[in-house]
Amino acid sequence: MNNTFRHRFTQFISIALIAISTSFAAQAQSMEKDDSIYQGLGKTEGITKIVNDFVPLILADTRINTFFSKMKKDEFSALLVAQFCELAGGPCQYKGKDMYEAHQGMSISNAHFNALAEDLQIAMEMNQVPSSIANKLVAKLAPMQRPIVSK
Template sequence: MASKWYGMGVVVVGVTAVLAGCADTGGVKGAVQPVAGITATKTLYERLGGKSAITAVVDQFVANVAADRRINSRFASTDIPKLKGHLVDQVCQATGGPCTYQGRDMKRTHLGMQISSADFGALVQDLVAALDAFHVPAGEKSELLGMLGSMKKDIVELP
């Protein structure tokens, strides 16, 4: 059961990691580079308020999932402190922060769990509630939710 809780929780941050990773030019020739003397736009990590703010949202998100009868049975045997640590690191890294997520990729993590679209939707609703509880601005919330939506294909196995 622990792997199911870990897997579902990692969903949220996994999405952000994938999309944020896509933003890295990796030294690709022709990629847009910052111009000296011009202040770059703040990263999503900075706009969210850094690691302490991400930690607070993750704590609330995990509490929401634990109270959610639609999906909480999947997480009955989860190591909650470990899960929270992975989630914080993954969101931190994915949003441009200094953390390093060292967990598994989303497809491998969720393979065989038979996660449905309804399960995924419940998880997203729990995340939205956590973001709303901390008054995360609409733009930042949309970025995070967009990242989550893009991971659905790697997580959901059932209609």
């Protein structure tokens, strides 16, 4: 009887461990990063093309170009690529300032923020980004409005 108990106890522990490991595996799979936006934008190469079209649009846009007069174009572009890539679920890591710090004292209005968003939409259209993907990226960027807009 003692051996039977041990055998059943061992079977129970084995089944329990299998169930737990299966549960952990399923949970780990569900926690994987969704990179569908990143893929839809054309990965880092596609995001770089979008940014390469976006930055000149910003600089030509008289509604907002004064905010960018002192920026270093290459550094700014690299930060945008990393930021968009990270937000889109890609492997990049944005290492720039947080949005509060980066825009402190700039007196950016909702109209300015919307102008920038329009320019981004144009850049994505220039790169044939499907509207469903463009909308998803804009939705990821929308929460930045609060720390950027100050008036």
